[in-house]
Structure formats: structure tokens, C-alpha cells
Amino acid sequence: MDRKDKKGRKLRVGEYYDSKNDRYLFRKMINGKRYTITDEDLITLRKKAAALTIDIENNNIYTRDMEKMTLDEYFECWCENSGKSGRKATTYMNYQAYYNAHVKGTELGRMAIRSIRKTHCQKLFNDMMKKGYKKSTLNNMKGCLSVLFSEAEDDDIVMKNPCKNIRFIQAGKGEREAISEEQVETLINFLKGDEEFAEYYPFFVILFNLGTRIGEASAITWDCVDFSNSKITINKALNRYRKKEYGFTVAIGSTKSKNGIRTVKVNEIVIRALKEQRRLQLQKEGSVTIKIPRVDDYGRVISEIDNLVFTQANGQAWYEPAVISLIHRIVKKQNEQAEQKGTVKLQYFTPHQIRHTYTTMAFEAGVDEKEVAFRLGHASEITTREVYTHLRGQKKQEQDEIVNRIQIG
Structure with missing residues (x-):
């Protein structure tokens, strides 16, 4: 390519003359991509180049490129x-x-x-x-x-959001099945008496008596336990992260919402379980203690935590897949023993069923809806009402039967 045309005119930066085809070219790199304009006439080429420059200034070039993207490509760009x-x-x-x-x-x-x-x-x-x-x-x-x-x-790629008025009212909400009283008792008794799994008894006591999310229970630190006043403060949660993006797989962050921060009064069984947990930890003194990153809402490490109340045997914090694995191991061993003794077997359950069981028992005990919402860390009792409508329905039916016992006349 020549920097002068056949008339000997010196070309500007980005302009070239193709003597072989007797054409002019203008080239420009934008965001790593080369754009080329060609024309037989130099004046016309420069008009096209000026229009391209205007498009660059108005960001129209980038928009036109994005318009060609598939949704998958745009999602990657967005990420x-x-x-x-x-x-x-x-x-x-x-x-x-x-x-x-x-x-x-x-x-x-x-x-x-x-x-x-x-x-x-x-x-x-x-x-x-x-x-x-x-x-x-x-x-x-x-x-x-x-x-x-x-x-x-x-980005001016679409005129309006095609998801704005999507409806799916016929979708089911899913059944949240509580664990029966018999099953809870069977689990607790097994944990108390089994040499291998007894160390996990305090963890399950906390889950069943507080109704916390797994991430919240996993993030409880000893400074959040007030033994003298029988209170526990829930003010953080353990979350999982993508290591390639953040540099770690688990870290302690904020609760799901601001309402997730709460201080709750606990019963004597919980206090005894926590004291037992403390004793077990001190008994293992000298074992490996892994520091867990403490991060802000954007995944930036701001400190480290090493005083978790509950940790796995290897010192790692508990996270949901690990808890699910633990539950499966407990149920498997209990079932093997129950098979030999001819006693009640444990049924497999999920961590969230524990939270649901707590809520069920709270409603059955007649706890105020607002208090249940507070203890669950819901944004409001409206959330609790929507999630646990069927439980409220059962309680309402019971109340109707009680009220209707009043018969005058």
C-alpha cells in the first residue's frame, strides 16, 4: 500500500492507496478491532472516514457490534x-x-x-x-x-425489556415438608449416643432450635454468643464464591438482607450444647485452625476469621454441600443400626427442612407471626406469610375449631 496516490498527493494518517486496484483505503483500530473503508474517490473516502469518526465519538460503532451479539455473547460481555x-x-x-x-x-x-x-x-x-x-x-x-x-x-441494543411483563402464575410453589417429631427425636438420640457423630450434636441443636440458614449457623463466631444472658447474635453468613474470580471458594460475608441481623434469646438446651461445643473445641486444641476470609458485599477481603463456633474436622467452615454429605453419612449409619435392631429408621432430609421444621413448631406453639419472621431473618412477616401460607392455614383451622367450641343458646 502506498502513502501517496497516482497524482502524488500525500495521504493522511490511516489513508492508503492501492495502486494495483486503483482504490483508496482508510483503516482505524477500535477496541482491538480493525475497521476498513474503501472508495475509488479520495474525497468520498474522507467523507466516509469523517462519518466513522462521528460514530466512534457517539459510541455507535460499539453498539452496532453488540447488536450482532447473541444473548450468550452479551451475557459474557456483561459479566x-x-x-x-x-x-x-x-x-x-x-x-x-x-x-x-x-x-x-x-x-x-x-x-x-x-x-x-x-x-x-x-x-x-x-x-x-x-x-x-x-x-x-x-x-x-x-x-x-x-x-x-x-x-x-x-446500551441502546433493545428498545424495551422483553422480560418486563412475563407471567407464570400456574407455577407451583413447592412443598416444604417438615421433619416429623418422631424423626427429629430419632436423629437427636442417635447423635447423642453415637461415638462417631456425637461431636455434631451441638451443631444440629443450634439448627433445630434457631431455624437459621446453614450459612448463618456456619458463620457464628464465639464473640456472638452471650452465655450470661442466653443470647446469640446472627450478623453474618458464610457464602460460596468462584475461586477463579475471587481467589477463594468460601468466605464470611453479610447476611441475606439487613433484616437477617438479629439477636435472639435461646433456651437452656442451646446454651448447654454451645458449652459442649466449646469443650470439644478446647479438647482439640492444637489441631489445624483454618482462617476464613471476611469479605464485603463485593467479594473484597477485609479481614480473616478464625473463631468460628462450628467447623468441620479438617478446620474448614461448614457449607451446605458439606452439611448434606454429613446428613447422608449420619442417616446411612443410623439405618444400618436400625436394620439390625428393628427400630425406627431415619429418612433423608435436607438442611432447609430443618429450618422449615423450626417454623412449623413455632407456629404450632402459637408464636406470633411477626416474632417468627424476626427469628427467621425475613425482611417482614409478609415474606413469612407467603412462604408458609399452608402452615398458617393449618393453624387457622385449629383456631376455628377452638373458637367454635363456644356455643351459646
């Missing part, structure tokens, strides 16, 4: 640039998990983002409903896509 901005690290990771599980690689994910309409999004949710996903999962997926399309609106 790299603005996904973490202004939102909790746990929220960002949840968006990644939901998108990768339900959209990535699908027909919707492969579509050009500018071509996506409400009907395409509705089809995704209809398919998820057919597969049996519950309303909570659908709401989380909708939240992820709504944020993504809102960003695309800001």
Missing part, C-alpha cells in the same frame, strides 16, 4: 464489564448460575439479542414450568434476565 458493579458478589454469582443452567447454549441463548421478544422469553419460562421448576426458581431466572435486558436497553 466481564458490569456484572459485579453495584451488586453483591453472591447476587452476581447467582445470576451466573441461573443463566448457565437454564439459558446458555439454548435456542434463546443463541439468538441475536436485538431479535429477542417477549414471546421468546415466555417460551423459556413455559419450558421450565413443564420441567417442574417452582415459582422461586422462575422468579430468580426472571430477575437475572431482567437485569441483563435492562443493561441492553441502556
